Amino acid sequence: GAVVSQHPSWVICKSGTSVKIECRSLDFQATTMFWYRQFPKQSLMLMATSNEGSKATYEQGVEKDKFLINHASLTLSTLTVTSAHPEDSSFYICSAPTSGHTQYFGPGTRLTVL
Amino acid sequence: GESVGLHLPTLSVQEGDNSIINCAYSNSASDYFIWYKQESGKGPQFIIDIRSNMDKRQGQRVTVLLNKTVKHLSLQIAATQPGDSAVYFCAENLNNNNDMRFGAGTRLTVKP
Numbered sequence: 001g002a003v004v005s006q007h008p009s010w011v012i013c014k015s016g017t018s019v020k021i022e023c024r025s026l027d028f029q030a031t032t033m034f035w036y037r038q039f040p041k042q043s044l045m046l047m048a049t050s051n052e053g054s055k056a057t058y059e060q061g062v063e064k065d066k067f068l069i070n071h072a073s074l075t076l077s078t079l080t081v082t083s084a085h086p087e088d089s090s091f092y093i094c095s096a097p098t099s100g101h102t103q104y105f106g107p108g109t110r111l112t113v114l
Numbered sequence: 115g116e117s118v119g120l121h122l123p124t125l126s127v128q129e130g131d132n133s134i135i136n137c138a139y140s141n142s143a144s145d146y147f148i149w150y151k152q153e154s155g156k157g158p159q160f161i162i163d164i165r166s167n168m169d170k171r172q173g174q175r176v177t178v179l180l181n182k183t184v185k186h187l188s189l190q191i192a193a194t195q196p197g198d199s200a201v202y203f204c205a206e207n208l209n210n211n212n213d214m215r216f217g218a219g220t221r222l223t224v225k226p
Binding site for chain 1: 122146148150155156157158159160163203205207214216217218219221
């Protein structure tokens with residue numbers, strides 16, 4: 001199957017700082033990527049759709065100024081959590097669809113905000 | 115795609131038994147379905163998929179059944195092993211695009 005990577009796999013930061021998470025499709029190109037967050041023992045919650053060459057589409061209730069998304073190329077999308085607070089601590093996961101519309105997920109990034 | 119954040123239902127089985135995980139999907143127009151497995155602390159992993167022109171597809175130790183009449187999808191795992199312990203969720207694809215919708219997921223626990 002297709003491979004999607006994320007970096008970093010975990011990060012700990014102080015409250016008020018910004019954190020950037022990268023999502024890369026390693027062996028295929030993706031004009032669209034998706035960002036999810038997941039709280040313990042819960043399902044995935046879609047945050048936004050990252051679109052190469054255009055603005056991201058955010059789900060209702062997700063602050064676009066807080067969660068900045070940049071789809072820099074056909075293989076890279078970044079999510080920046082700005083002015084992070086402890087309530088932003090979560091597991092962030094990206095996914096990218098292949099041309100056959102099968103979505104492959106990254107390994108996730110564990111964010112802990114102190 | 116979209117998903118709903120809910121606390122997960124659970125299924126507990128004995129090692130060696132067969133497991134059946136069920137999923138009800140929402141849109142009768144969905145034409146592509148995927149089962150994912152998510153282990154603790156990891157991203158979801160593709161297991162098996164099925165298109166709407168089929169009602170059954172088999173993989174290695176896994177079988178997916180699709181009942182379009184009642185919009186129901188199931189994942190059967192044969193001879194369940196401790197390594198199968200994870201959260202499993204289904205996804206449906208609408209209109210052959212990237213709009214995937216995910217189920218709430220089921221936590222499978224395998225008892226030795």
